[in-house]
Amino acid sequence: MGGLREVAASFVVPGPSGVAIRSGLKGLTRQDETVLRQVGGLLGSLASRDLKVRCAAGTAHDSEQWARRKRALTGDSSSRWAGGITRATHDQWALARRGQLAHMQSLRAGVDTITHRLAQPVGAKGSKGSPGGYHSEREWFAKSRRLHVLEDRLERVRADWEAGRVRVVRGGKKLARARHHLQAAGLSEARWRLRWQAERWFLQADGESGKRYGNETIRISPGGELSIKLPAPLADLANAPHGRYVLAARVSFRHRGEQWADRVTAHRAVAYRIHHDTDRGRWYATASWQIPPVQTVPLETARAGGLVGVDMNADHLAAWRLDQHGNPVGAPRRFDYTLTGTAQHRDAQIRHALIRLLHWAVRHHLALAVEDLDFAADKTREKHGHRKRFRKLISGLPTARLRARLVSMAAELGVAVVTVDPAYTSRWGAQHWQKPLTSKNRKPTRHDAAAVAIGRRALGCAIRRRTAPPPHDRSDRAGHRTVLARPDTLGREGPRPRIPGPRTRSVPPGRGAKAGDQSAHNRSGHTAEHEPWTQDSLPLSP
CATH class of the missing domain: 3.30.420.140 (YqgF/RNase H-like domain)
Structure with missing residues (x-):
């Protein structure tokens, strides 16, 4: 058993830390969709510009640079929109950074595996936990070439990691590559363009506790009225006071609707995101909030x-x-x-x-x-x-x-x-x-x-089962336990307790003085039977 790795302890999984619910926006007018597209396109261009600045800063980014990024966006939108954009782009950079580290570890594991197998003789069998050599010289040669490819990739990724460079595509790398393979992706150029623009829009706002209905930028009232604080360049599109635009659709959250209503009524923070599903031609609103750890x-x-x-x-x-x-x-x-x-x-x-x-x-x-x-x-x-x-x-x-x-x-x-x-x-x-x-x-x-x-x-139990009792023709006459004891029972792995008594033809063997001594069974120098028994003398007085 020395080659087996140590088994980690079991634990109870903590509950979720947040909640997200979604509802469709039904009843939008043509004007509503036009406003959503203009707002999403404007804020999306600002998010792309800010992401470029954040990626250029790399690991040297600090709070002062964060403040400069926010001030550069505030004039073209608002303070709250700028804060949401800078936080979203920073999270996107951090996610790309974690993915870069995982990719580097995967490449390093591949290089180590190929290097080890190339060092083994061709056809050598591997041992437990250690792979052997390759099956043929042809495979050995192909893997030697692949080793150089992986080493070059690892060197480039390591250089990017040390320099703090990440490679991010707003809208998704998969969708960007599909532009060059429209027939394989089953898309026309117009349909791809529509999806690409929708993926790059920015229509999300973080919640604010203490503000009306938990959000000043994207607000949904308990009655389902959805309104948006328009950016400064689009303020002329407002149809409500204070530069807000109220959509004709009414939002109704079926799942966790009571929890959401309790939060917005108490003016607790709720974050919202509006997105467009181009395949279905529908708009959706997603509400999310944090919950205390369960x-x-x-x-x-x-x-x-x-x-x-x-x-x-x-x-x-x-x-x-x-x-x-x-x-x-x-x-x-x-x-x-x-x-x-x-x-x-x-x-x-x-x-x-x-x-x-x-x-x-x-x-x-x-x-x-x-x-x-x-x-x-x-x-x-x-x-x-x-x-x-x-x-x-x-x-x-x-x-x-x-x-x-x-x-x-x-x-x-x-x-x-x-x-x-x-x-x-x-x-x-x-x-x-x-x-x-x-x-x-x-x-x-x-x-x-x-x-x-x-x-x-x-x-907390061992995976193996208890050994079944031996047949009745054995010496102990099927005396082993088969019932499983609790993990915390003392002596559950020990021998059976000794049952005192004489060894006679009417009493089965194995109940002598050394019946509980496992070291004495079937070993030279020991006897597994009871020691000589002597009748105690009768008392002389009552």
Whole structure:
């Protein structure tokens, strides 16, 4: 067992820190859409200009430069619009910076893997945790050329990182590249232009506590009236006092509408974003706000009544209910979903599978145990080589999206989520649980057995099962325990307690003085039987 890595401790996942809800803007007039396009286009051009300045500053950016950026935008918009633009561009630069670091780490991992495999003889087999050599000289030569390519890329990315340079495309790099491949993307030039402009618009404003309805720039009243504070160059388009434009549409948030109404009535901060879906031709308004961190239950409380072990796979969630001692209860459950089609369809499939899982857990008043999966380092082609199907499989698993949605939805239903280390759960689950749980009417899969292993690790139990008692023709006459003790029970891994008594033909062996001494069983110099027994003398007086 020395080659196995240390398993991290389990913990209860904290709840979400924010809320976002969306509503369609129905009933917009042609004038309303014209105003939204002009405001979004003007502020989008200012955001592009500010992003260029922020990227040029790099890591040397400070509060004084931030103030200069804001003053440069205030004259062409307003103080609040300028503050929102500078914060958004700074967040965009920081996100690109984190992506640059992740890309550099991925390139470094690929270089290290290829360098190690090139140093091995051709055809050499790898050991556990260490890959061997390449299969042929042709592959060795191809990988040696790829090593130079990766080293050049790593050198360029490292130079950009040290200089503080990032490469950002407002509107998205994918959409920008689609301009040169319109036929492959299924877009016409006019349709691509419309989508490109909509993605580069800026129509969002941060909330302000204490201000009317929680936002002075984009304001939605409790009755659903939506108004926008127009930038200075477009003030002549105002149809309401104080340079505001009131849209004809009425906003109605169906999801969390009561929470949103409570916040805007109390003038608490609510951030808004207006965006246009060019494919559907619809406008939407998104409201978001921060919520206080949810107090997570202690780990022992989540374990108290048992829990549900969940194993995430490419097309389904495998779940099995466990009691507080780690014993599987009932039959395994499977919650299917498909990851094909549009992004909206895939997202809906994941939500549907999760809500069925959570409703099942709520009925039994149980917490959920999931793996802390992160396939960022396992998606590289250098680690898995020719296993293209496996790389495609793990690349398609929506680990981040599923984890975020599960935590958010579980917090709403009051279900605790316990995260465990994913090390060896599938392997040990199949080894220790798949065959024992198989019966004439139940055929559990490896994924079902992995769900049991995940649940036992979350409960603090060992994944392996207790050894079944030996046949009755053995010396101890089937005396081993088979019931699982609680993880906090002292001596649960120790020998059975000694039962005193004589060794006669009517009493089974193994109950002598050394029955509890495991070091004395079947070893030279020791006897596993009882010492000579002598009848105590009878008392002489009553």
